[in-house]
Amino acid sequence: MKxxxxxxxxNKDIIREFLETVKDAEFDVDTxxxxxxxxxxxxxxxxxxxxxxxxxxxxxxxxxxxxxNEYCPETLCIVYTVxxxxxxxxxxxxxxxxxxxxxxxxxxHGELQEAIxxxxxxxxxxxxxxxxxxxxxKNLKNARTYLDEMKKVSAGxxxxxxxxxxxxxxxxxxxxxxxxxxxxxxxAGQLIRYESGLLFWILDEKNQSVRSLEEVRQRIDEEFSRAxxxxxxxxxxxxxxxxxxxxxxDLYFVMRMLMxxxxxxxxxxxxxxxxxxxxxxxFRLKMEARFPGNEWNKAHERQGARIVTAVTQTILESxxxxxxxxxxxxxxxxxxxxxxxxxxx
Numbered sequence: 001m002k003x004x005x006x007x008x009x010x011n012k013d014i015i016r017e018f019l020e021t022v023k024d025a026e027f028d029v030d031t032x033x034x035x036x037x038x039x040x041x042x043x044x045x046x047x048x049x050x051x052x053x054x055x056x057x058x059x060x061x062x063x064x065x066x067x068x069n070e071y072c073p074e075t076l077c078i079v080y081t082v083x084x085x086x087x088x089x090x091x092x093x094x095x096x097x098x099x100x101x102x103x104x105x106x107x108x109h110g111e112l113q114e115a116i117x118x119x120x121x122x123x124x125x126x127x128x129x130x131x132x133x134x135x136x137x138k139n140l141k142n143a144r145t146y147l148d149e150m151k152k153v154s155a156g157x158x159x160x161x162x163x164x165x166x167x168x169x170x171x172x173x174x175x176x177x178x179x180x181x182x183x184x185x186x187x188a189g190q191l192i193r194y195e196s197g198l199l200f201w202i203l204d205e206k207n208q209s210v211r212s213l214e215e216v217r218q219r220i221d222e223e224f225s226r227a228x229x230x231x232x233x234x235x236x237x238x239x240x241x242x243x244x245x246x247x248x249x250d251l252y253f254v255m256r257m258l259m260x261x262x263x264x265x266x267x268x269x270x271x272x273x274x275x276x277x278x279x280x281x282x283f284r285l286k287m288e289a290r291f292p293g294n295e296w297n298k299a300h301e302r303q304g305a306r307i308v309t310a311v312t313q314t315i316l317e318s319x320x321x322x323x324x325x326x327x328x329x330x331x332x333x334x335x336x337x338x339x340x341x342x343x344x345x
Contacts, residue, residue, distance in 0.1 A: 003027035003120045005049040008038045008064060009080070010056050021113075027120070035059025039067055047075050048123045049099075049116065054081040069097050074126060076119045078102065080112065187304025190264060194308055198257060198315070210252045211245050213275070219252060224259045224271075232259065235274040239283070247283055250338045251275065254285065254320065258334060261312050262289040265299045283338045290331040297329060 004027055009015055015031045022029055030045070032038050035056035042050070042064075050068055054061040065077050076099040099122070100115045179188040210216055217234045225231045234255070236243075255273060262269045271289040278284050299305045316323040322337040 001046070001048070003049075004047055005029055005051060005116065005119075006038060006041055006045075006047045007031045008035065008050065008052040008056065008061070009033060010053060014053075027116075033057070035061065035064055038064055042067065042072060042075075047072070049076050049078065049119045051078045051080050051116075054079065065098060074123070074130075076123055078112075078115055078119065183304050184302075187302055191304050191308055191311075194260065194264060195311060197260070201256075202253070210248045212248055213239060213243050213251070216248055216252045216255065220255050220259065223256070224263070230270065233272040235272075238276055240277070243283075244281065247281075247338050250320065251283075251285065254316065254336060254338070255287065257312065257315065258287050258289075261308065262291075262332075264308060265305070266291050266295045268292050269295075278337070281339075285336045285338055286333065287336070288331060288333040294329060296327070296332060 007015060007018055007029060008031070009018075010033050012033055015033060019029065019031065030041060030047075032041060033056075036058040038050075038052065038056070039059055041047075050064065052061045052064045056064070061079065061081065065079065068075050068077050077097065078099050079101045081102075099119050102112055102115070179191055182188070183191065210219065213234070213236045217236075220232050220234065232255075259271060262271055269289045269291050271287065273285060273287040276284045276286070300309065313323070313325065316334070316336060320336050320338055322335075324335050326333045326335070
């Protein structure tokens, strides 16, 4: 959508002056000296920016701003007026969403022009954010589809596992094409490898045979300590020597997934975990990773990293009991409840 704006002012001389100033600008301009006509134009056409005065015939400028806020929430508003009373100012600041407020003596070539450029930039950022949110929601919907199907496979006949594997491969291929169009190549590849790796790891029955906490510790160390250069501490001092096999399988799955997630951000992270028994045969896992510098926040400036984190949270919420995360500048901590139930078999 090309940059465009609607300029509303009851003074036709001001309108002509504004049009003369922006005649060489690379954006479209519509004008009106009537508040009611402005409302009609807003119904017919989508604008990125509305610049309006306060004193308008038939339809007050504050009502224009109110209308835009309610019915065109993505459109930004700039108020440009000769008379700006304290009551108007309080109303605009406290009850209306206004991008900037100017009085008549402002320079078209100075502050107002800069405000217009800033408004178009802000609109573009919001539009991109909305598109990214749509991508994330679609991705999470795919993740939930995987999880629902995997639960059916776990409870169903052995032959269903093979059928679902075929289904998952086809779905992942569609997802791969969508992500490659929506994200930079490197981010799309990282996200696809993460999701497909988790999915097919779960479907591989040989990965579901973990029977003890010690075996969990050994497998995690074998897979990740060589890459990080340090063992991954798992504190189980308060746990019974022989934990439920289902809990062990859950623990292995969750720790492995989180370690993969951490390593996508930085292989220099330092991770540790603690397992504590709670009531009813359940356990609480606290898993923490510290990152050098500001690596976690830097990584999450990329849309692909934010999607991976959202997918991880969705999987955890689907497969375990309660789950929450705490994020600071240098570390992330997960608190996860593992129940004695079938997550993987």
